[in-house]
Amino acid sequence: MLTTLIVLALVAAALLIGAAWGLWAPLPEKLEGFLIALAGGALIVSIMSELVERAAPEIPWLLLAGSLIAGACAFVALDKFVKRKLGAESGGGLLVSVTLDGIPENLALGVALIGASGLEVAALAGAIFLSNLPEAAGGAKGMLEDGYPKAKVFAIWAATAGLLAGAALLGNLALAGVAAPVLATIRVFAAGVVAASLAIEVFPKAYAQDRYATGFAVALGLVAAQGLGQLAG
Known part of the structure; x- marks a missing residue:
């Protein structure tokens, strides 16, 4: 449980750090794009190794697909x-999008933590x-x-x-005791969302x-996640 709580705290801290950067020290646009692509590359490996591949032995391929x-x-x-x-570009729209997109993403993280060591989920959490x-x-x-005061914006992102x-904690606790085929189906559904x-x-x-540095960043994310996966193995 301690490992789970530490991982969840790190993931939640990313939103607080990101909000603080956006309010008081905005990232250069190219660096922001590079980080996004890096994360995307890592997520490709993570959803396959921690969600799809772990589910594949438990359910038929047609159900998986x-x-x-x-x-x-x-x-x-x-x-x-x-x-x-x-609206795709409004601050409020981004907040709602991050929240709604993040719920299944973090449920997936919680599911991935079931029966796994810290290293096994390090790539997904990272x-x-x-x-x-x-x-x-x-x-x-x-x-x-959009006109919101800084303190209110930060409080909203903290919430x-x-x-x-x-x-993520709900996904970890509520699904810990379900049958393996059911858990596998949920894992794969979450993988599709991500x-x-x-x-x-x-x-x-x-x-x-x-722009074109995105290709390098994605590959770097793939390498980083694969390396973490090998350490876990």
Whole structure:
């Protein structure tokens, strides 16, 4: 449990650090794009090794494929709804997007922690940490430009960090005793959610900010996550 709480605290801290950067020391756009791409590369490895590959022996391939596609469809529908209602570029829209996207992402983290050592989930936690940093920085900066006072913006993001950490803890505690096939199906559904978020949110934003260095950053993220996975093995 101590390892779980430490990992969740680190992931939640990313939102606080990111919000503080966005409010008081905004990141250069290219560095922000590089970090986003790095996180995306790491997440590719993490969702395969910690979610899909761990689930594959427990369920038939057709169920695995259907669950993954269902997760991707759920994210696409939710993301489209948020952007249509709140606007893709507004600070409030980014906050809601980070929150709604982050709930299944952090539920996935909580599920990945079940029966795993700290090293086995280090890549997934690290990737989510890196992806939360620039998203929180951009959202906090946007809310400041929308006219919100700095103290209120930071308080809102602190509450969001608590909510997402709670989602991860819920995923870890509530699903710890479920049957292996059910847990495997949930893992793959969560993997589909994260995969869709990479395609729609992460890589396009990274390329827009950092252009061709994005390719190098993604590869670096892949290498880093693979290295952590080998250490865990």
